[in-house]
Amino acid sequence: MAVQRETALALLGVGLVLLLLIVGAALYMASPSQPQPVSETERTPTVTPTVPPTFPTTQTVSPTSPPAIVTPSLPPPTHAATPTVAPASGKETFTSLPAPLPPMPLPQLPSSSHLPQAKPASVTPPETEALRWAQALVSTYRPRWRINLTRGVDPRLTAEGYAVTVEPNNQVTVEAKTNVGWLYGLLDLAERLQWREPIPAQWRWSPPLAERGLVVENPEWLVRAPRSQEAMRNLLRERLKELAWWRFNTLVIKCNGNEANLSRVLNLLKQMAHDYGVRVVVWAKVLSPTLQTWLQQGGQVATEVPAQGNFITVTTDIDLAANQISQGKVVGLKFQLVAPNIPSTVLQFRRNREKLLLVVGLDEAYREIFWFDPAWAHQLVRSVADAGLGGLWLTVASVPPTWAIAAFAQALKNPNADGEAIWINRWAKQGHQADKWLVLFREASRIVPEILWLGVSHQPQYGSSLKSFFIARPIDSSWGFTVLSVPETLKLVRRPDDRTTLTADEVARRLEQRASSVWALAAQLPEPAASDWKAAKRLALLNSWLGQFYANKIDAALAWGRFEEGDQKSGQECLLHLTKSVKAWEQVVNLASTIYRTNNRWALRLPEWQRELAEYQALVAGAMP
Numbered sequence: 003m004a005v006q007r008e009t010a011l012a013l014l015g016v017g018l019v020l021l022l023l024i025v026g027a028a029l030y031m032a033s034p035s036q037p038q039p040v041s042e043t044e045r046t047p048t049v050t051p052t053v054p055p056t057f058p059t060t061q062t063v064s065p066t067s068p069p070a071i072v073t074p075s076l077p078p079p080t081h082a083a084t085p086t087v088a089p090a091s092g093k094e095t096f097t098s099l100p101a102p103l104p105p106m107p108l109p110q111l112p113s114s115s116h117l118p119q120a121k122p123a124s125v126t127p128p129e130t131e132a133l134r135w136a137q138a139l140v141s142t143y144r145p146r147w148r149i150n151l152t153r154g155v156d157p158r159l160t161a162e163g164y165a166v167t168v169e170p171n172n173q174v175t176v177e178a179k180t181n182v183g184w185l186y187g188l189l190d191l192a193e194r195l196q197w198r199e200p201i202p203a204q205w206r207w208s209p210p211l212a213e214r215g216l217v218v219e220n221p222e223w224l225v226r227a228p229r230s231q232e233a234m235r236n237l238l239r240e241r242l243k244e245l246a247w248w249r250f251n252t253l254v255i256k257c258n259g260n261e262a263n264l265s266r267v268l269n270l271l272k273q274m275a276h277d278y279g280v281r282v283v284v285w286a287k288v289l290s291p292t293l294q295t296w297l298q299q300g301g302q303v304a305t306e307v308p309a310q311g312n313f314i315t316v317t318t319d320i321d322l323a324a325n326q327i328s329q330g331k332v333v334g335l336k337f338q339l340v341a342p343n344i345p346s347t348v349l350q351f352r353r354n355r356e357k358l359l360l361v362v363g364l365d366e367a368y369r370e371i372f373w374f375d376p377a378w379a380h381q382l383v384r385s386v387a388d389a390g391l392g393g394l395w396l397t398v399a400s401v402p403p404t405w406a407i408a409a410f411a412q413a414l415k416n417p418n419a420d421g422e423a424i425w426i427n428r429w430a431k432q433g434h435q436a437d438k439w440l441v442l443f444r445e446a447s448r449i450v451p452e453i454l455w456l457g458v459s460h461q462p463q464y465g466s467s468l469k470s471f472f473i474a475r476p477i478d479s480s481w482g483f484t485v486l487s488v489p490e491t492l493k494l495v496r497r498p499d500d501r502t503t504l505t506a507d508e509v510a511r512r513l514e515q516r517a518s519s520v521w522a523l524a525a526q527l528p529e530p531a532a533s534d535w536k537a538a539k540r541l542a543l544l545n546s547w548l549g550q551f552y553a554n555k556i557d558a559a560l561a562w563g564r565f566e567e568g569d570q571k572s573g574q575e576c577l578l579h580l581t582k583s584v585k586a587w588e589q590v591v592n593l594a595s596t597i598y599r600t601n602n603r604w605a606l607r608l609p610e611w612q613r614e615l616a617e618y619q620a621l622v623a624g625a626m627p
Contacts, residue, residue, distance in 0.1 A: 130181060132277040135243065136188035140174075143195035147174050149188070154179045156206075162251070162279065163208035166191060168201055182251075182279035189247055190415075197428050210417045211386060213359055213393025215252035216245060216407065217285065224255065227263040231270075238270055242278040248411035251279050254304065254395055259286030259293055268296055285316060304334065316361055320347045327354045334395060336361035339368070340451045342381035344389060345480035356392045364406050365399040367454055370598065371463045371548075372541030373400040375447040376409045376421030376440075383413040401541060401597075402534050435527060442523040445516045446542035449549035452512055455485045455504070456556070463548060465587065465607050467614060468580070471506075471559035485509060488556065492563045510556040513549040520546035540593050547589040554583035562618070565625075573622040580615045587611050 137149060154177045156165060164178040164187030176187035186207065194201055223241075228234045245253055253275065257264065264284075271282045285304040286293055293303055297312060304314040308326060315326050316334040326333045335348065339362055351358065362382065364373055386394050398406045412424055422440055429436035450463060458466040458474040476485040483502045486494070491506040498505075504512075520542055530536050558579035564572035587608055594604040 130277040131239070131274075132185050132242075132246065132279075133181065133188070136185050136192065136246075139192035140188055140195065143192065144172075144174075146172050148172055150175045151184050152177045154183070158206070158208075159183065160208045162186060163206065164190070165204070165206040167204045169203075181277070185246060185279060186249065193247075198431060199427075207415075209249070209251075210383060210414065211391075211393040212356070213252055213395075214250045214414050215254045215283070215359070215393065215395035216248070216250040217254040217256050217361070217395055217397035219256040219365070219397065219399070221255065221257075224257060224261055224263055224267055227266065234266065235270055235274070238267070238274060242271075242275060242280055245280050246278045248407060249414045250396075250411070251281065252283060252393075252395070253280050254283045254285050254397075256285040256397070257287075259284065259288035260290040264290075265292045265295070268292070268301065272299070272301075283314065314359070320345075323358065324351065327351065327357045330354065330357065332357050332359065332392065334359040334361040336363060338363040338366060338454060339373075339378070339382075340454050340477055341481050341483075342378040343385045343482060344382075344391075345478075346482070347480045348391070349389060355390045358391050359393050359395055360386055360391060361395045361397065363397055365397045366460055367450060367462060369399040369461070369463065370603075371400055371450055372405075372443075372538060372545050373447045373450070374405040374409055374443045374538070376412060376425055377444065378421075378447075379409040379413040380417055380419065380421035383410070383417040387417060402537060405534075405538065438523055438527055442520055442527065442542055443538070445519040445523070446545040449513060449516050449545045452509060452516070453549070453552050455509060456487070456506070456552075457485075462552070464603050465551065465611065466555065467610075468555060468559055468562065468618070471556065472563070488559045488563060492560065492567075506556050507560060510553040513553040513556075517546040517549040517553070537597055540597055544590055544593040544597075547586050547593065551583050551586040551590065554579045554586060558583060565622070570625070573625065577615070577619055577622055580618055584608075584611050584615055 133151075140147065140149060150173065152175055154163075154165065156177065159165065159177070159179050160183075161180050162182050164176055164183040166187050167175045167177070169175075174191070176184055176191075178184045178187055190207060191201075218241075223234070223237050228237060241253070245251075253271070255267075268282065268284070275282055281302070283302045283304055284293060284296065287306075289303070289305070289309075293301075297303060302312060302314065304316050306316050308315050308322070314332045314334055315322070316336055317323055317326075318336050320335065323333045323335045335358060337345075337360075344360060348358065348360075383394065396407070396410050400406045409421070412419075413421060416424075422444070426436045426440055429439065453462045455477045456462075456471070456474055457476045458470045471488045474487050476487050477483075483504065484500070486503065486505045488506045494505065524539060524543055527539070530539060558576045561572040561576035561579060565576055587604070591602075591605045591608055594602045
């Protein structure tokens, strides 16, 4: 009996122990868990990509308009020196927008701040060709990344904006309110990976300008369109990809308006452009039946003559622009790029500024001329944004065209950044002396704007006669500075005290200084292997000799003015400067002939400058006693 009693007590004890364990476990599971501290490193992981800088083969490159993602890139150097070059002058800095928001967790909605915060739900994205293309670009560099596209709940997100979050477990989330926001977010990620830039744990983007247009003048695909519908579709698709990559949301087709292929092109773009976040505007001379149908279908047309209806008026007349804006119409105010700011006459508009688009011209005076000045591009975009204008259209005829487009594209992506530092950092990864290349390009690019200040010609790149300097109308003071013509400079008794006033001879010295800088830098830099860089270097030298030509012509005009006033010695001085200008033009012709056909426009004008020199030699000789 005692043994049985001991056995029963032992079993009872074991049962009690098991019961206590079960109750304890249940209480532990029911209790709330204590949050564990998270380190700062875990909150903001940094992903440093190590990918090759080449663009994936998923995009076809057009020989006439390659995407900015492949240009400009620096060829390998022949030696490894990395010199220090002075940055751009501080006098040319402009007020910037506030700094971008730092990476931070997305906030809760104010109306639900007392509720548990739910993350945006991942959605199945629409199967658009644009999103498939963008995702393929990212996968090319990071095939293991899992990309989640979520509909945005952050009130700070705009229709085109996005927020990207990169987590340590190969999870990437792109939050946006629209398909375009997803597209831009994926392309931003792909570009950072392509250039091997540090990937922050989180960042966001919103467009600085509502309207970001690229003007394409008489495109070859409109004049000589492929016969196959599929070939035409593929060609237009590549153009839309370029616009999306550059963040241009408006394609402006500048044409006559009655081209045979226009209807076909517009119908295809109507089907495809929306997926890439692009709207289409036709800037036409003739309101053809095709364009009337386009208007009836909701399309938009720009014209240089004010008209009734859904038209955008493009004009150089500030008074006409003000009149149209007062009627609530959208106006494009066109000007050649002469400074990285907007004229004060535009700032006088107190109302409806959002109806005004600036049409920035790198076309008429820049045709066949080199231009790549990221600092000016960033300053101009900031100026347009600060002024609260509707946006910017860019028209480009400079060479290579994609270099100018790429400079403005980076400004549209991040106008608050240092435009030059972006390219120096990128080029430095592929070669050395990136800062020297950039200064050479900057100095060469600012020669044509300074020639334009004189007002001697609408196309000064092809030269100007000596007589034109006496009837020129220099740039007006609404740009923030004043330039005196040759006759006005000759009348001066002493130099103006106003530092914002430039005399004609001071413009000549600026041109000489920039030309000398280009020559000195070009002599120190190796000959590039890449064809676009080789052309860029030669074109930069062409710009420099063009600047020297105008410096000599200004000095010749000033000397001739003094000669006509009775100073006999100035006659010989005028001939000396004219002789130098002819020699400078010969250098322009030599460089142009290595890039363009032999009988180019510079070559055709050389005899004219030689005849001009002979004419003034005869005039001076005839005036001698």
